[in-house]
Structure formats: C-alpha cells, structure tokens
Amino acid sequence: MISRVGLRAPRATRNFQVSAKSMNSVFGTPKTGTYSNIPFPVKTKRVPFALVWYGTFGFFFAFPFITAYWHMKKAGNI
C-alpha cells in the first residue's frame, strides 16, 4: 500500500478513471445499450414475459389477501 501511494504521489493528473476500465480485464466487459441494464430477460421466448411480469406483481398484490384468509381461517371466522 505504501509503495502504491509512493508511486501515485508524483502524478499530477487525475487519471484514476482508468482503474475502473482496467478492472474489466478481470470481470469482463459489461454490456451496454438498451436492455443491458435490466436484470431480467424481456425478449425471451422460453417463458412469455407477460406471465413473468403480471405473475410477479400479481403474487405480491395477492399476498395480503392470502394472509387475511389464513388468519380468518386460523381464528375460525370462516
């Protein structure tokens, strides 16, 4: 660490931006462009995206309804 600080000290320019790019050689170049920064596949044909999309949000929307039903069933209300 000390040697790295010593190496850096004489530099006058602020070129630390390069470090991020050089890391690409380790982790690979990240994709850029439309759809590259979305963590799920949209244009896939394996599973229809509509099913994934509405299914996910539908599950979270339905969760309180399931909870309420479960509580009422447990308490003997229904």
Next chain:
Amino acid sequence: MSYMNRWFLSTSHKDIATLYLGYGFMSAMVATGMSVIIRLELSGAGPQYLHGNNQVFNVLVTGHAMAMMFLFVMPVLIGAFGKFFVPIMMGAVDMAFARLNNISFWCLPPALVCIMASLLMENGAGTGWTVYPPLSSINSHSGPSVDLAMFALHLTTISSLLGAINFMVTVLNMRTMGMHLVHMPLFVWAMYFTAMLLLLSLPVLTAGVTLLLMDRNFNTGFFEVAAGGDPVTYQHLFWFFGHPEVYIIIIPGFGIISHIVSTYSKKPMFGHVGMLYAMGSIGLLGFLVWSHHMFVVGLDIDSRAYFTSATMVIAVPTGIKMFSWLATMYGGEVRLTVPMLFALGFLFLFTMGGLTGVMTSNASIDVAFHDTYYVVGHFHYVLSMGALFSLMGGYFYWSKSMYNLSYCVIKGRMLFWLLFNAVNGMFLPMHFLGLNGMPRRMSDYPDSFEPWNVMSSLFSMMSMFTVMLFLNMVYEQLTGNFQFKTKKVNENDNTPDFMASNLLGLNNSDIEFVLPSPANYHTYNELPMLYAKEMSNEEVK
C-alpha cells in the same frame, strides 16, 4: 461480466438503482393490496369481508404504512432515483463507497421478507406503524410478529444509514471540477438534505425500538408503567424520528418537481438558492416540531404553545418553495407533458395537504382532530399525493434517460387523470369523516358515516385500476408494444431531451440528458467539466 457479478455483487450505482426500482414496485404491490382490503372492509357499516376479525384489520393497517413508507417510497425516491442520478448530475464516476451501496440495497429484501412473515405469524403485528407501547408490549402482542416488524425496521434503518453516509460523502467529495456546492442541481441538494435528516433521525428510532425489543424479550421496563417506566418516552423517541421521516419522504420529491417544472417551463428554476435554503429550513424545522404528534398525551401548555408555533413556521419555507415553482412557470413556455401533469398535480395536492396540516398543527384544534380520519386524510394528501405524484413524475421524466424505453403518452395522461380523481375521491371524504369524529384504525363505524366511506372505497377501487394501468404501461414500455402506437404523439412531449430542457447552458443541471441513453456502464471516460454561465472563458480554462 457474469450475471452474478453484475446484479448480486454490483458496484455500479446505476445497476443498484435499477434493483431498488424493481424492489420498490414489488413492495408497492403488497402495500396496495393491503389498502384495498382496508377500504373493502370500510365500504359498509358492520363486518364486511373480515368477518369481525379486527386484529387482521389492524395488522393490515400496520403493514400498509410500513410497506408504503419504508419499502416503497424511500427505496424508489432515495434508492432508485437518488442513487442513479446524484453521481451523474455531479459528474462523479459512482457513489463514494460503491460496495457499501450494494450492501444498502441487499438489506432491503430481508426487510420485505420480515414484514411479510410478521403478517403471517401468530396474530400479526396489529400495533400501527408507530408501534406504541403498551399495545406493542409483550402483554398485548405476545407472538414474534412485532419483533419481526421491528427487525424489519432495523434492517431498513441500516440500509438507509449506509445510504445516507454514502450520499453525504459523495456530494461533499466527488463533485467534478467546476461544480461548486451552491451550483449543484436542486435534486442533488434535496438528496443531501435527505441524507442529513436520515443520519440524524434514524438512530433515535433505533434506540426507541431496541429499548422496546428489550422490554419485550429481556424483561427490562423502559416503557412498562408497572416497572417504573414511561410509555410517553417511547412516543418522544419515535416522533423525534417520525416527523423528520415525513420530510425524508417529501424532500427528494421537492428536488424532482423542481427539475420537472424547470424543464417543461423552459426556464431555469426561480430562486435556486432560495429553494435550497427553503429545503434546509424545512429539514431543520422538522427536528423541532415532533411533539405536535402527541398534543393529547398531557403536554404542559407552554410546550403545546411552542410546538404549535414552530409547526406553523414550517409553512413559510414551504410557501417559498410553492411560490418559486409558480414563479418558474409564470411567463414560461409550459408544456403539459406527462411528468409536468404529475408535477402540477403535486403542487395543487401538496398545497391542500399543507393547509390541512396548518389546521392540525394548532394544539387546541388537534384535541378534536387527533386520531380521527381528518389526520388520515391530511397525511395521505401530503404523502400519497405529494410523494407518490413526485415519484410518478420522476419515473416518467427519467425512465427514458435511464433505460432508453419510451412509454405511451396517451396512457400516461389517462393514468394521471385517473389517479388524480381517484386519490381526491378517496381522501377528501376522509376529512369530512374526521370532522364528524370518525376514529382512525377502527374496522367499523356507525351508519351515519357510511356515505362518505362508500365514496372513499369506490374511489379506492378506481385507484387499484390505475395501478393496473401503470403496470400495463411499464410492461408496454419494456416490450415496446404500444396499444396506441398509431396515434400521433409528439415525441418531444415524451422525452425531456437536451434541446427541450434549456438549462444546460445556464447552470449545471440536466447533464443526464446529454449522456447516451442508457448511460454507459462507466458513465464518464473522463471527468466532465461543468461550469456556470456566469464564469468567464478564462475561469473555464
């Protein structure tokens, strides 16, 4: 770069912001589901759908508030928009602590799991989001539900504190050359003030909740009257956090609205410096007014006089902001785009909520209003319409820049008008119910309250349809299949591009629209040089 590295071990502020956005929308669905059940149960006098199981009603009220605030609005406004645009607007390569940024996000999914588990376990946490003892004590809620809900609060607190530290260091240390503090875009200032509020208020909540956990699990008696404790101490600790929390939610919205109003009025923000001082004043005053939430616990008259006066003072910087937004639009070339519609809706509805806030700030009037639906109506006007409208406006303003995916403008306008009518129809009657004395957090009411409740519930169903419309819009945005593709729509109404927003030549704002859409993984190859118009060429060089 593997999927694991990019999305689970991410150090990119833009990718982490995307995760926040998706997470926020999922949490929003849980919270919306709860609100729908609450309004269904209140759609008529007597037991409707919950078969007289009032604990379930209380559990849903608690979960709705916690999920909306801690798991939806804060992650989206601060986590998604803040973490995406603060580094970009300042010309920074990323957040100051990139890995801390990742940890901030990954504290949140367990919080959602804890909230969902607390709903299911034993009788659920029917304490309200305030978790007041003695209702939240071991005698009244003996199961693990309350503990889980508190653990969820702890997790969101850790997430928010790490995020706040990150924001503050980023803003103070990573501004690019030529970007002075006072010239920072108002959204960056908003996030900075929000981070300060988070940093100062959240530890107090953590202290209060931890003491409560110890009372529940380790036989301490901080808030147990029988052990010499005082439950009012908890209320002071809670509201010392709880009131700044209101501003934590709304100040990022202020920043977003400033950008939208300025862009679509084609004018720089009126009173840029005044706006940031107003935000700072609101943040500071937010720490000095907490006891207006507990006027009826038996405060002495001097304290009530002070907290009434201090609360009313907040109307001054809020008024400065409102008039500055109006002055920005005055004489400008106002374009009624979808984000601008949401911004205008925000201005009207937040003012309405602010006015009812002045009413409730008065200690003597609050004796009548306390714990009634008037308060529920008031804070939904401020939050459900203030924070939500700014959030929606922000999404439509920036989603093209974030993902290079256009949305259907016609559906966007439909969404605004449906939501505007739905929230007004849902929350305006609550004021009348409150004035007539209907208590909040009750699953039943006398017949005389039925008409306004029916109206509120009907408009709640309408708001549910707007949520479905929004999901459909985002689905179409992602897939590119517009239902109204053939209709003639001016693309400039949709995209707040560089040419439309004329700020770049005037100050350091709107750099996000100059970048490629979506921005490159490494946003800047070289640090951008930003400068204000008043700087001379020599200064720029």
